[in-house]
Amino acid sequence: MRTAPEGAVIGLDAPLYRITERLELTRRLTLFGRDPDAPPLLVFADGRCDLSVAAVGCGLENLAFTASGHRGTALLRIAADGCSLSALTLLRAQGAGILFERCHEVSAKGLVLQELGQEAVVATGCRGLSLSLVARDIGRRVAAAAIRLVDCEGFDVDAEVAGVSGSAVTIEEAQGRSSPMAGRIELRAQGMQRALTVLGRRDAPASGLSGHIRARDWSEAALLLSNVERVSFHLAMPDVAETPALKINGAFGLQDAAVVLAWPGAEAGGALPDGMMVGGGQTPAGNTILTENQAFDDGETPPSPVTEALLRRVGDAGGPGFRFYEVSGTCSLCGWQGRFQRTHRSERETLACGNCRATLRYRGQAEVICREIGAGRFATLAALAAGGGLSELAIYEPGITGPLRPFLCQAGRYEQSIYDPDQPSGTLGADGLVYQDLMATAFPDAGFDLVVTSDIFEHVRKPFPAFAEIRRILKPGGLHVWTVPIGMPPPGETRSRVDTSGPEDRMILPPVYHGSGTDGLSLVYTDFGRDIGRLLAEIGLPTRAVRHVAGGDDHIAGVTFVSVREDSKTSVT
Structure with a gap:
């Protein structure tokens, strides 16, 4: 790729390529898989690795992509005009599938996107984008739309979406253009929060959209239209659902729109059943909202277009012992009941809740908190918070992301923080967030009943001074519930990966990075071992490990640590 001339067509014939750096097409090239029945599989190592297209007129055809490491970024990034994507499969990655950035007249046909942690497709500032795709099991890591179009115009989308934690398609007007979006949607969606979400601005409503939507099994509303005008949508559904088919909100509301709601047995042109439409914002003006009698084929969901052979290759690419199961x-956070699926090499970073997206790591912490704080009386963190079990507590949770926060923030006092080595602890940022250095916070002694950290201490430059600081700010008998990515089986001894004895970091072992909560990468300073309990007991933090099992054989897949600030009346069992 680095030496191929402009306009070259490069055929890939190996079954698997492991990518350990960013690939970038900076001149017009076409990459294609030679075997139409077995596309080559490109496996990206972590969030630093992707395929970025920056040259006009590039092509990608008959290729498959996955990722084996932490990532909050997309597998593919298209930032050039006139590109063509055809017969691409993107699956089983923690981040998003494809990011289209300010590109014009791009065609992406025959895409399959499956089992992704974030969005399948995100497009920002694009014109003339043509999409045809199938998306399954999207937003497994965070609540996300399958397709998200922001400030795009002249687009044409034909999509089949099944199983997404957010909206099947979200269209946003963020910049406030004066011209219509001129977009068309053909959507078949099931198992989602919403089928289609359109979000305009009060001073710049989204406009110029049309589409046919076939939807079933939504949890909030089939259509959400907020600050929208001059649109035309036809929604087909199997019956009158308990949840609204059409939801209108925003200060501008919905104006000068035509919406047809169709289902078997509907009275053509009749009144809407109670609850089928809910509204907010301004009283709808100039809208035509009609009912239509239309048959609905409520058959089984079509099978995934991803072949078993490709799934096996993706599984094999994960390495020894990597198998998919459900x-x-x-869920010990929100109480959702369902099937938890392993979709990544790291079990503790998968098996996500279908509602709040908490992975095994967070669910293990929630179990421990419920047992320790709620004395076993509450099965979920939601129940513990709703039952007043946190109302008398002071809780500190460093960071600003993660699924525990909506529940822990119901404590009587709840603190969170961000870190910047150039900002002194206690500094209030312009965005209202407080900076804290865990090695020396600005909190007074003995102020917290509970401190919760999730995969933070491996990234602290000097972790043991930070543990001592946690002990200082805990009340006697207070708890530190924490996780780090300890191996299974764990090593015998804790070891430093970086020499931090001087002002500059010096690598002792090859550098390792993990994905951060802000989609960046953080250096790992310490690998923790089985001796961590003894080491923390020596500084007054007796610690025990709570093991979490998974899989059909109930093997240990994760560990939550519980440290206690011990005093004369405190004991650890």
Whole structure:
């Protein structure tokens, strides 16, 4: 790729390519898989690795993409005009699928996107984008739309979406253009929060959209239209659902729109059943909202277009012991009941809740908090918070992301923080967030009942002074519930990966980076081992490990640590 001339067509014939750096097409090239029945599989190592297209007229055809490491970024990034994507499969990655950035007249046909942690497709500032795709099991890591179009115009989308934590398609007007979006949607969607979401601005409503939507099994509304005008949508559904088919909100509301709601047995042109439409904002003006009698083929969901052979290759690419499975259960955060699926090499970073997206790591912490704080009386963190079990507590949770926060923030006092080595602890940022250095916070002694950290201490430059600081700010008997990515089986001894004895970091071992909560990468300073309990006991933080099992054989897949600030009346069992 680095030496190929402009306009070259490069055929890939190996079954698998492991990518350990960013690939960038900076001149017009076409990459294609030679075998039409077995596309080559490109495996990206982590969030630093992707395929970025920056040259006009590039082509990608008959290729498959996955990722084996932490990532909050997309597998493909298209930032050039006139590109063509055809017969691409993107699956089983923690981040998003494809990011289109300010590109014009791009065609992406025959895409399959499956089992992704974030969005399948995100497009920002694009014109003339043509999309045809199938998306399954999207937003497994965070609540996300399958397709998200921001400030795009002249687009044409034909999509089949099944199983997404957010909206099947979200269209946003963020910049406030004066011209219509001129977009068309053909959508078949099931198992989502909403089928189609359109978000305009009060001073710049989204406009010029049309589409046919076939939807079933939504949890909030089939259509959400907020600050929208001059649109035309036809929604077909199997019956009158308990949840609204059409939801209108925003200060501008919905104006000068035509919406047809169709289902078997509907009275053509009749009144809407109670609850089918809910509204907010301004009283709708100039809208035509009609009912239509239309048959609905409520058959089984078509099988995934991803072949078993490709799934096996993706599984094999994960390395020894990496197998996909699913297990029924109840989320210890929100109480959702369903099937938790393993979709990544790291079990603790997968098996996500279908509602709040908490992975095994967070669900393990929630179990421990419920047992320690709620004395076993509450099965979920939601129940513990709703039952007043946190109302008398002071809780500190460093960071600003993660699924525990909506529940822990119901404590009587709740603190969170961000870190910047150039900002002194206690500094209030312009965005209202407080900076804290865990090695020396600005909190007074003995102020917290509970400190919760999730995969933070491996990134602290000097972790043991930070543990001592946690002990200082805990009340006697207070708890530190924490996780780090400890191996299974764990190493015998804790070891430093970086020499931090001087002002500059010096690598002792090859550098390792993990994905951060802000989609960046953080250096790992310490690998923790089985001796961590003894080491923390020596500084007054007796610690025990709570093991979490997974899989059909109930093997140990994760560990939550519980440290206690011990005093004369405190004991650890």
